[in-house]
Amino acid sequence: MNITEYITLLFTDYTLRTITLGTAILGAICGMLGSFAVLRKQSLLGDAISHAALPGIAIAFLITGTKDNTLLLIGALVSGLIGAFWIRGITRNTHLKSDTALGLILSLFFGFGMLLLTYIQKQPNANQAGLEDYLFGQAATLLLNDVWLMAIVTAICLVILLLFWKELKMLLFDEEYTKTLGFNTRFLDILITTFIVVAIVMGLQTVGVVLMSAMLLAPAAAARQWTNSLGVMVILAAIFGAVSGTIGTAISASHNHLSTGPVIVLIAAVFVLVSFIFSPSRGLLFREIRFRKNRTDLELHKTLSFMFSIANAHEDIAHPHAIKILNNFQGYTKRTLQQLELKNYVTIQGNMWSLTPLGYKTAANLYNQLITTNE
Amino acid sequence: MTIEIQNPTSKSTGAPIQKDTPIAVRIDDLTVAYNYKPVLWDIDLSIPEGVLMAIVGPNGAGKSTLIKSILDIIEPIAGSVKIYGKPYSKQRALVAYVPQKGSVDWDFPTTALDVVLMGTYGSLGWIKRPGKKEKKAALEALEKVGMLPFKNRQISQLSGGQQQRIFLARALVQNAAIYFMDEPFQGVDATTEKAIINILKTLRKAGKTVIVVHHDLQTVPEYFDWVTFLNVKKIATGPVKDIFNDDNLTKTYGINYKVSIQQ
Numbered sequence A: 001m002n003i004t005e006y007i008t009l010l011f012t013d014y015t016l017r018t019i020t021l022g023t024a025i026l027g028a029i030c031g032m033l034g035s036f037a038v039l040r041k042q043s044l045l046g047d048a049i050s051h052a053a054l055p056g057i058a059i060a061f062l063i064t065g066t067k068d069n070t071l072l073l074i075g076a077l078v079s080g081l082i083g084a085f086w087i088r089g090i091t092r093n094t095h096l097k098s099d100t101a102l103g104l105i106l107s108l109f110f111g112f113g114m115l116l117l118t119y120i121q122k123q124p125n126a127n128q129a130g131l132e133d134y135l136f137g138q139a140a141t142l143l144l145n146d147v148w149l150m151a152i153v154t155a156i157c158l159v160i161l162l163l164f165w166k167e168l169k170m171l172l173f174d175e176e177y178t179k180t181l182g183f184n185t186r187f188l189d190i191l192i193t194t195f196i197v198v199a200i201v202m203g204l205q206t207v208g209v210v211l212m213s214a215m216l217l218a219p220a221a222a223a224r225q226w227t228n229s230l231g232v233m234v235i236l237a238a239i240f241g242a243v244s245g246t247i248g249t250a251i252s253a254s255h256n257h258l259s260t261g262p263v264i265v266l267i268a269a270v271f272v273l274v275s276f277i278f279s280p281s282r283g284l285l286f287r288e289i290r291f292r293k294n295r296t297d298l299e300l301h302k303t304l305s306f307m308f309s310i311a312n313a314h315e316d317i318a319h320p321h322a323i324k325i326l327n328n329f330q331g332y333t334k335r336t337l338q339q340l341e342l343k344n345y346v347t348i349q350g351n352m353w354s355l356t357p358l359g360y361k362t363a364a365n366l367y368n369q370l371i372t373t374n375e
Numbered sequence B: 001m002t003i004e005i006q007n008p009t010s011k012s013t014g015a016p017i018q019k020d021t022p023i024a025v026r027i028d029d030l031t032v033a034y035n036y037k038p039v040l041w042d043i044d045l046s047i048p049e050g051v052l053m054a055i056v057g058p059n060g061a062g063k064s065t066l067i068k069s070i071l072d073i074i075e076p077i078a079g080s081v082k083i084y085g086k087p088y089s090k091q092r093a094l095v096a097y098v099p100q101k102g103s104v105d106w107d108f109p110t111t112a113l114d115v116v117l118m119g120t121y122g123s124l125g126w127i128k129r130p131g132k133k134e135k136k137a138a139l140e141a142l143e144k145v146g147m148l149p150f151k152n153r154q155i156s157q158l159s160g161g162q163q164q165r166i167f168l169a170r171a172l173v174q175n176a177a178i179y180f181m182d183e184p185f186q187g188v189d190a191t192t193e194k195a196i197i198n199i200l201k202t203l204r205k206a207g208k209t210v211i212v213v214h215h216d217l218q219t220v221p222e223y224f225d226w227v228t229f230l231n232v233k234k235i236a237t238g239p240v241k242d243i244f245n246d247d248n249l250t251k252t253y254g255i256n257y258k259v260s261i262q263q
Helices: A003-012 A014-039 A043-064 A069-093 A098-121 A144-163 A165-173 A175-180 A185-204 A212-224 A230-254 A260-278 A284-312 A334-342 A357-373 B063-070 B112-124 B132-144 B160-173 B190-205 B217-223 B246-253
Strands: A346-349 A352-355 B002-006 B023-034 B037-048 B052-056 B078-083 B095-098 B178-182 B209-213 B226-231 B233-239 B258-262
Touching (some): A003 A230, A014 A043, A014 A144, A014 A165, A014 A212, A043 A069, A043 A098, A043 A185, A043 A212, A069 A098, A069 A144, A069 A185, A144 A165, A144 A185, A165 A175, A165 B112, A175 A185, A185 A212, A212 A230, A230 A260, A334 A346, B023 B063, B037 B063, B037 B226, B052 B190, B052 B217, B063 B178, B063 B209, B132 B160, B160 B190, B190 B209, B226 B246, B233 B246
Parallel strands (some): B002 B258, B052 B209, B052 B226, B095 B178
Antiparallel strands (some): A346 A352, B023 B037, B023 B078, B226 B233
């Protein structure tokens, strides 16, 4: 199937359209709210919460006996929130560090959830088939109602986000200062935690308990690489998330047996990889390029300033000197000499070099420049 | 150990504190503990209005904790703090805070101007966004600390001294009566230190009260007119020229100190 065919299908096929819309909205809300998890350094909290949601799903099924998606997600929401605030409580009131609390709650809730799932599977109720889809997600089960729910929740989150933008931004940067200004940091903290729980619960059906935290963190981590503004970061993360959802759905739809959730997560991971390598200001590639350029510049400058000190000892700056007196400690290599000649700073005749007037001037200014650029 | 002090200017600059000077900050019986270990023990302290005060003491003496308890960041076990006779929660508009530079992550995606604007958030209250008036105040504060050319700079690209000045500007925007600063001179170069001390002295001239956690004992007499010695308990508090002496230093730091003043 080529791209044009797929796009036509996207607009004609009802199921595909619903799923694509759903995964795109999910990606957007995850990216948006995930930015706050990343900047609040609570990346792992998402993982713990998504695992903590599993027993909620199982218990909701046991109580209601139906597989109504909304009811199960309410169960997930409740148990996710219990897990999240339990973690908060442990780190605030005991000596345990947050990583311990996260690990503890994650395995405790997930273990309990798995226990309940196996118990449910042994039940005669024929309805139970498909409950284990919540482990890795099953985008094909998305209905238009689910998509509407996601869209409404996204809109509500967006309004709250815009309303408390100033307060949330300050909290993320400097919590204690926010407190001294009289803002209720507890309320803001609970708001962010609730955001994270909501985003995760929204994605459980599509991406599943196990991979959900990647969906939350990957778009935000990728977006952070491209911008130094919180607003742009949140928007970019939402776009990256939405694009991951759309492309992931497309790939899984055109290759029949690929499960959608993992594909979406992999696409999001590609965004992270590309961002970490190619971002102009923070990427590894440009950092390496800058590093190398600085090193060659430094070598060049060291050699030039050494030459300057030698040339200064003579009345005539163009007085030739033997190349042999230059040594490695002054940054000298054959290549630096070639580059200096290329830049017209020196002239080379046989085994001798001499500084040109341009080279002399540049070398003299080198030291002054260093002073001015370092303030 | 000997501390050499050059040109003690405190004698000339230290404004005499009148008997009827109002008390800006009054602390009674303040006790703070982390996990049952007392950090501050039964502190009584009255800070008169208009002083430029240093809080000195060894590491772990509770200097930062004292400031944080005054500002309600840390909840004390016992005791009370009054700002001009009322609890801090009622007097927030009168107080500005400069936290330790290392207490935040400077890689946060925001600009210098944005950080300074946060100083206006307290008076704005919930939801309302900063407007033209707030932006103007923030730019003025940046100007005062000499950081105006860097207003759009991403904060991680600023040097340590510049970051400290941004924090100072954020407090200046609050236009408070009392300023609390936690080690504003930590890790800054001589130029920034001079810039900061000039701002502190300007604040005091304007009648503000400035309380600074300070580590460099050598500069205490030069920079401050009031000092509090702290080591879990309050050792002494008063004018620098009266109480900054070997006796109090030894009591606070537990080593034999000698203040030698080079005239």
